[in-house]
Amino acid sequence: MTTRKTAKMHDAAEGAEALTSPLLAASGFSHAFFTRRGGVSAPPWDTLSFAASVGDDPAAVRENLERAARRLGIPAARIYFLSQVHGVASRALQGDEDRDAVVHEVGDITLSGTPGVGCAVRSADCAPVFLADRRSGAVAAAHSGWRGTVLRVVVEAARALRSLAGPGAELIAAIGPHIEACCFEVGDDVAAELSACSGAGEAAVLRGAPGARPRVDLRRILKAQLAEAGLDAASVDDVRGCTACDPARFFSYRRDGQRSGRLLSAIVAGRTAIG
Numbered sequence: 276m277t278t279r280k281t282a283k284m285h286d287a288a289e290g291a292e293a294l295t296s297p298l299l300a301a302s303g304f305s306h307a308f309f310t311r312r313g314g315v316s317a318p319p320w321d322t323l324s325f326a327a328s329v330g331d332d333p334a335a336v337r338e339n340l341e342r343a344a345r346r347l348g349i350p351a352a353r354i355y356f357l358s359q360v361h362g363v364a365s366r367a368l369q370g371d372e373d374r375d376a377v378v379h380e381v382g383d384i385t386l387s388g389t390p391g392v393g394c395a396v397r398s399a400d401c402a403p404v405f406l407a408d409r410r411s412g413a414v415a416a417a418h419s420g421w422r423g424t425v426l427r428v429v430v431e432a433a434r435a436l437r438s439l440a441g442p443g444a445e446l447i448a449a450i451g452p453h454i455e456a457c458c459f460e461v462g463d464d465v466a467a468e469l470s471a472c473s474g475a476g477e478a479a480v481l482r483g484a485p486g487a488r489p490r491v492d493l494r495r496i497l498k499a500q501l502a503e504a505g506l507d508a509a510s511v512d513d514v515r516g517c518t519a520c521d522p523a524r525f526f527s528y529r530r531d532g533q534r535s536g537r538l539l540s541a542i543v544a545g546r547t548a549i550g
């Protein structure tokens with residue numbers, strides 16, 4: 276009994292595990308691509324999951340949000356995410372909105388220029404992408420699965436962020452873990468749509484032996500789209516990880532189905548973490 280209690284307290288002390296972008300960190304942006312480790316949800320949502328809507332205990336999700344908030348350095352009530360639909364709608368946040376109301380709003384981009392507001396997306400194979408303006412401290416988080424990528428959601432996120440931040444924005448970005456080219460097999464129809472949605476073109480589609488399904492390099496497409504939005508290669512960071520073939524660290528819809536966990540990725544407006 277005593278041993279178990281000690282172990283639990285140790286877990287709590289460790290907190291939510293996350294991957295970060297050196298580029299965003301060097302510019303002072305608090306952010307986290309959370310892994311599935313360091314939360315309290317029971318299987319199959321174990322352990323750091325952020326969606327009660329897929330069957331998880333709401334109390335566990337609330338505790339996971341508290342842990343994420345501690346890691347980000349803001350109150351849990353200031354971490355905002357939407358009901359995502361693989362579209363391009365964005366939601367600008369001031370920080371006085373009710374998080375539990377905002378989660379029912381539909382959209383795939385959260386953004387804010389108010390220091391201390393956490394802009395987040397949830398994913399399980401789709402790509403989380405952060406954008407940040409070094410000049411004003413405004414930030415955006417975008418959710419880009421294959422449908423969102425075809426709709427160029429990161430280009431819309433850059434446009435919305437520039438509009439919010441005003442003239443002279445100096446944007447940087449980071450692309451987080453998602454289903455990478457090792458695992459992202461698609462049908463010919465999806466491959467055709469993805470090869471047509473960026474300057475990367477057919478180079479982002481990997482074709483193996485005749486008869487094998489094509490695989491797609493979403494990261495390459497996202498970089499091409501960010502380049503088209505005015506972010507050169509030096510302004511975009513890769514935070515690597517394949518959700519589908521790393522079950523120890525990530526949830527994957529393709530691997531585990533609907534009844535599985537959802538990862539959180541969040542970036543905080545304002546430049547508070549320099550150094």
Ligand SMILES: [Zn+2]
Pocket residue numbers: 454455456457458459517518519520521
């Ligand atoms: Zn993989």
